Structure formats: C-alpha cells, structure tokens
Amino acid sequence: WLARVKFRDFDGIVRFDNDSVWWRDIAVRMPGSTLRGDGDYKFDTGDLTIAAEGRPAALADFRWLYPRLPSEGGGPLDFRVEWRGTTEEYVVQNADLRSRGARLRGDFAISFADTFAIHDTDVRFANVDTRLIEQLVPEFASPRRGTLDGQLTIVGGRNAMQLAGNVAFHDPGTGTSRASGRGALGYVDGQFRMRDLRLRVDPLQVALLKALGDDIADPLEPIGGTIVGDVT
Numbered sequence: 157w158l159a160r161v162k163f164r165d166f167d168g169i170v171r172f173d174n175d176s177v178w179w180r181d182i183a184v185r186m187p188g189s190t191l192r193g194d195g196d197y198k199f200d201t202g203d204l205t206i207a208a209e210g211r212p213a214a215l216a217d218f219r220w221l222y223p224r225l226p227s228e229g230g231g232p233l234d235f236r237v238e239w240r241g242t243t244e245e246y247v248v249q250n251a252d253l254r255s256r257g258a259r260l261r262g263d264f265a266i267s268f269a270d271t272f273a274i275h276d277t278d279v280r281f282a283n284v285d286t287r288l289i290e291q292l293v294p295e296f297a298s299p300r301r302g303t304l305d306g307q308l309t310i311v312g313g314r315n316a317m318q319l320a321g322n323v324a325f326h327d328p329g330t331g332t333s334r335a336s337g338r339g340a341l342g343y344v345d346g347q348f349r350m351r352d353l354r355l356r357v358d359p360l361q362v363a364l365l366k367a368l369g370d371d372i373a374d375p376l377e378p379i380g381g382t383i384v385g386d387v388t
Contacts, residue, residue: 243268
C-alpha cells in the first residue's frame with residue numbers, strides 16, 4: 157500500500173525490524189495535506205495502525221486507504237485507521253470537511269467486516285448530495301435525489317442504525333421534508349426498515365414516503381401533498 161502514497165516531504169525517524177515498521181511523531185507533507193502522527197505496519201499480516209492530525213487533510217490523499225473518498229475537498233481533522241485481518245476501522249474527530257458543495261463537521265467512525273457499522277458519530281452537515289452518500293456507502297442506493305442538512309448521532313450497523321437528531325431533505329422535484337426525533341433505521345435486502353421511530357415532521361412530502369418501498373407506496377397511491385405532525 158505504501159507505494160500508492162504520494163509524499164512531498166517527510167520529517168522524522170522510521171524504525172524497522174524483521175516483521176514490521178513503526179514511527180512516532182512523524183511530520184508528513186502530501187500533495188494536499190500536512191500531517192503529524194504515529195503508526196505501525198506489519199509485513200506478514202498487513203495489519204496497519206495510523207493515528208494523526210491533518211491541518212489540513214485533502215480527501216484525495218487518502219483514497220489509498222478508502223477508494224470511495226471523493227477526489228476533491230478536505231479540511232482539518234484528527235483520524236485513526238486500523239486494519240486487522242479482514243476488519244477495517246476508520247475514526248475521524250474534530251473534522252470540518254468540505255467537498256462538492258457539502259460541509260460536514262464533528263466526529264464519525266465506521267467499521268467494515270462482513271458488513272459495516274457506524275459508531276461514535278455526532279455530525280453536523282449541510283448541502284450533502286445523495287450521490288455523494290452513495291459513493292461513500294457501499295451498496296446504498298437513495299430512493300430519491302436531493303440534498304440533506306442537519307445534525308445526527310448514529311450508532312449501529314447498516315441493518316439497525318440507532319439515530320437521533322434533525323434532518324432536512326431538499327428534493328428538487330417535490331420540495332423539502334423536515335424531521336426531528338430518534339429511532340432505528342435499517343437497510344436490508346434493498347428495503348428500508350424502521351423501528352421505534354418517534355418523529356416530528358414539519359412537513360413530510362408524501363412523495364418521499366412513497367419512494368421508501370412498495371409496502372408504503374401502495375396504500376398511499378391516491379394521496380399527495382405533505383404531512384405535518386408527530387409520527388410514531
């Protein structure tokens with residue numbers, strides 16, 4: 157993997173032995189990033205640990221770690237990467253990132269094994285396009301096109317994510333939907349699943365509800381417009 161990383165400058169001591177390489181308080185300059193941190197890499201297993209701060213960090217400089225990252229944008233952040241066998245974990249804290257007109261601030265973490273799990277996530281975001289989310293999240297397809305603003309805390313895997321916060325979804329075709337509250341949301345076999353959701357919607361576009369799946373769309377077929385109120 158190291159052969160795919162582009163360095164412009166490197167200041168510090170890297171130590172080797174027969175099975176690993178490690179470094180402490182290394183300063184690194186990449187094409188769009190200035191980093192300082194620690195890490196180690198084991199030759200036989202491919203296990204990798206990196207803990208560093210970027211002031212700034214360009215997303216394109218980290219596509220060797222996670223190829224789904226956009227090739228443009230970035231900002232200040234602290235990050236930790238751990239590869240252990242088939243498990244990968246990425247933790248970002250104190251972030252203020254911008255890409256493709258979107259802005260994301262806060263902390264987030266995601267683990268990949270057989271599936272993915274989101275944990276320790278508390279973020280504020282603005283103008284996040286659904287196409288950007290599809291690029292970042294494997295096997296996710298948004299039921300509608302649009303952009304999102306709001307604040308979220310998230311814990312859990314793709315099948316049952318525990319969410320709390322407030323979100324506005326701006327659909328260029330049908331208008332804006334706004335919701336605040338908490339509950340569980342999952343994405344299983346191409347379908348959304350919701351459990352113990354308690355929301356305030358003001359408003360919610362019926363067209364957005366219909367897009368979530370046939371079980372919802374069929375009984376709502378003759379209905380249009382918006383819904384305002386509390387939903388459980």
